Amino acid sequence: MTAVPILTAHDVNIFYGSKQAVKNVHLEVQRGSVNALIGPSGCGKTTFLRAINRMHDLTPGARVTGKILLDGEDVYGPGVDPVNMRRRVGMVFQKPNPFPTMSVFDNVVSGLKLAGIRDNKRLMEVAERSLRGAALWEEVKDRLKTPATGLSGGQQQRLCIARALAVEPEILLMDEPTSALDPASTAKIEDLMSELKKVTTIIIVTHNMHQAARVSGTTSFFLNGDLVEHGVTDQIFTSPRDERTEAYVTGRFG
Amino acid sequence: MIEPARRPPSRGALSSQGDRVFQILILALASIIVLIFLLSLYQLGRESLPALQRFGFRFFTERTWNPVAGTYGAATMIMGTLLTSLVALLISVPLAVASALFVAEYAPKWLANPVGYLIELLAAVPSVVYGLWALFVIAPILGKWQTAFFLNPDNVGTITRCNELWASQQTNLQCFFVPSGAGGRGLALAIIILTVMILPYTASVARDVIRLVPADQREAMYALGATKWEVISRAILPYARAGILGGVILALGRALGETLAVAMVIGDSQEILKSLWGNASTMASVIANQFGDAQETIHRSSVVALGLSLFFLSVIVNYVARLIIARLTPKGIQ
Amino acid sequence: MMSTALSTVSRSSAKLSPARRIRNTLMGGLILLATLAVVAPLILIFLYLLREGVGALNLDFFTKTPAPEGETGGGLLNAILGSVTMLAMASVIGVLVGVAGGIFLAEYPRHPLMPTIRMISDVLAGIPAIVMGLVAYGLIVLVFGFSGLAGALALGFLMIPIVVRTTEEVLKLVPLNVREAGLALGLPQWLVIMRIVLPAARGGIITGVMLALARVAGEAAPLLFTAFGNPNVNFDPSKPMSALPLEIYRGATSAYDENQRLAKAGALLLILLIFATSMLARYVTRQRK
Secondary structure, eight states, X not given: OOSOOSEEEEEEEEEETTEEEEEEEEEEEOTTOEEEEEOSTTSSHHHHHHHHTTGGGGSTTEEEEEEEEETTEETTSTTOOHHHHXXXXXXXXXXXXXXXXXXHHHHHTHHHHTTTOOOHHHHHHHHHHHHHHTTOHHHHTTOTTSBGGGSOHHHHHHHHHXXXXXXXXXXXXXXXXXXXXXXXXXXXXXXXXXXXXXXXXXXXXXXXXXXXXXXXXXXXXXXXXXXXXXXXXXXXXXXXXXXXXXXXXXXXXX | OOOOOSSOOOOSSOOTHHHHHHHHHXXXXXXXXXXXXXXXXXXXXXHHHHHHHHHTTHHHXXXXXXXXXXXXXXXXXXHHXXXXXXXXXXXXXXXXXXXXXXXXXXXXXXXXXXXXXXXXXXXXXXXXXXXXXXXXXIHHHHHHHHHHHHHOGGGHHHHHHHHHHHHTTOOOHHHHTSOSOSSSOSHHHHHHXXXXXXXXHHHHHHHHHXXXXXXXXXXXXXXXXXXXXXXXXXXXXXXXXXXXXXXXXXXXXXXXXXXXXXXXHSOOOOSXXXXXXXXXXXXXXXXHHHTTTOOSHHHHXXXXXXXXXXXXXXXHHHHHHHHHHHHHHHHHHO | OHHHHHHHHHHHHHSOOHHHHHHHHHHHHHHHHHHHHHHHHHHHHHHHHHXXXXXXXXXXXXXXXXXXXXXXXXXXXXXXXXXXXXXXXXXXXXXXXXXXXXXHHHXXXXXXXXXXXXXXXXXXXXXXXXXXXXXXXXXXXXXXXXXXXXHHHHHHHHHHHXXXXXXXXXXXXXXXXXXXXXXXXXXXXXXXXXXXXXXXXXXXXXXXXXXXXXXXXXXXXXXXXXXXXXSSOOOOTTSOBOOHHHHHHHHHTOSOHHXXXXXXXXXXXXXXXXXXXXXXXXXXXXXXX
């Protein structure tokens, strides 16, 4: 591939106070791919993910150095407004977190509605497209006006995916999106990812190696804040170059 | 199934510019809290200045409070405030802790909830309603007992002796407990009503900290073969001690500043305390009873100086209470 | 030696001695008695006011002003309307500053002024109401004279720390990940607070405001030298205004039976309103959970 990567991380270091959580990470992510970040807990994979849409701005004492380029533009560059930047990056969290006081419909279009878009016809279009995109439309089309908190856990998580899709993100960050879900809901969301990469790029943090093997095209293995190895998923799982990667994917530690 | 985006999403409609404006607005409104505190301090300080300048530290140690002579010393009412508050605290703490134990440890849920709720309502009854009840219901009961004391021929000797002692502005331990009037009002009634009023404060804090005592503390003690009371006295109360103390100090803060109920029943006398049943006053009751009638600057200023003292007293007491509670809380929650 | 001692201990604790059994029962009984003693005053007060006050809670009570001293009849219309007017004005101050203070404490925990504002709010909560009355006297009455505004200001000051505390508490109950979801959508923090977090905490904030209102509605001490009282109906905040607790205070300490009768009826009305408010607040809180 010769196209400009949608995401480039260059010498990224992340600190919590004096403790360094991510060290000298270099990473390129291609458009329309699914990329898995794996590694034992505390290895820095979620920390790195949250640096991409500047969620660390909200954590006291957290500091990011280096460059993260989104479509060639440094997200930490001078004059970049983190609020505007976050609109280009979608995020799905570990636990489903629909907005508690809003209906299913209002949740999906909340990003647009709160940004001041009032055109109901357009909102309805976006809602349907996003809910279809999150494979939830058929289940909720008759109860769009009911509270989002009435949905099951798996439906709530797909609702959160639809909410992220509605603002048409260039990249979708998923932080262990199935860790709080049952196997059936997990399977639905895994199936969904292969569809989603047609419209966006996915970076998924997962503690489940089988999930990484099933859904991703490329995989990055983190250990103690280092990006140990990055490559095509098949290669990472079948013939890793680094012995630490091998130890992890074969289950010898972690 | 998924169509590609038809329109570029709207961007730049929002930015973090609004955040700065919002934060300033919120901060400005929140700063009014600080402003109120500073204004209160300034206002009270300014108005009590004449009295504090004239009397200096003697204002707090001098016992004569005489508007006619223009002499103002607050020692008697400081005594009154401390005496009523501490005695009320002494009586109410065991009762409050017992009721907290009942709600948290003994009562079944269907009973614990309503009882806990009744105790909360006790805190919601306005001071003036307590005062009204004390005046119309408790005072006559006390008065009846006092009358019976005076009519009992066996007491004539004691009464004569105490009256002589009181006339010379003195008292002793026995006379302190002899009634000096038959109206029911006075220091004792103030203590009774204050006890009732501060009960719910200690009780609700005690209940909350007792509920925070981890189950394993109880179970460990039960596993040793302890009875329920032994679990309470050796596991629960020691664990909840600091939190209960915080609640007690919070209740003390309430008691020190409690005004109308006390003002209505205490009798508003600034003379030296001679009998538990006699008329007396507290700092707060003097403010309520005299500020409206105080004509001369020095009188008014002396009353405000009492307010300033109460202000500082309650700031210190509440600060200490919060400190104790805050220090306990993380331990209790984890 | 050691093992003997251990086995003695275990044997003796295997059976409950009569002394321990009796103490256990005795303390249980005492705790029950103490609890009865704690709740008894509430029940006694309520029954007393019901018996003495309910007869006076008639149409006149709600539609007339007090009769001149020594005459019979009349009601507390002036006090009811005065209380409502002053509480409405107090709410404006209490809710605006209180909710903003709660938002500040809950949403800007890293702000350097946060610990100061939290501490001062806690300290204000403990300042006796009568002292707040003196403050409002100095601020307003010395300049404009006795007025409903001065009374409302004192009541509003008293509401603020209560509203701050409950607002902060309920805002903190809104999970962090809900805030993060909003921010990750590219919404600025102020929109996340106003449109997502605040609505989620609305029920709790309303409960807090109601409880604060119930608390200050019964305060007479801060009104003594501010609102002062007024025998006539008055809506003008620059003039003296009456309030229910003020009339209860004056009536209870008055020598006239008629004033005492109105005071008892007023006290009954006041605690009925306060109890209803707390019950409603409790009901709303339970519904949410």
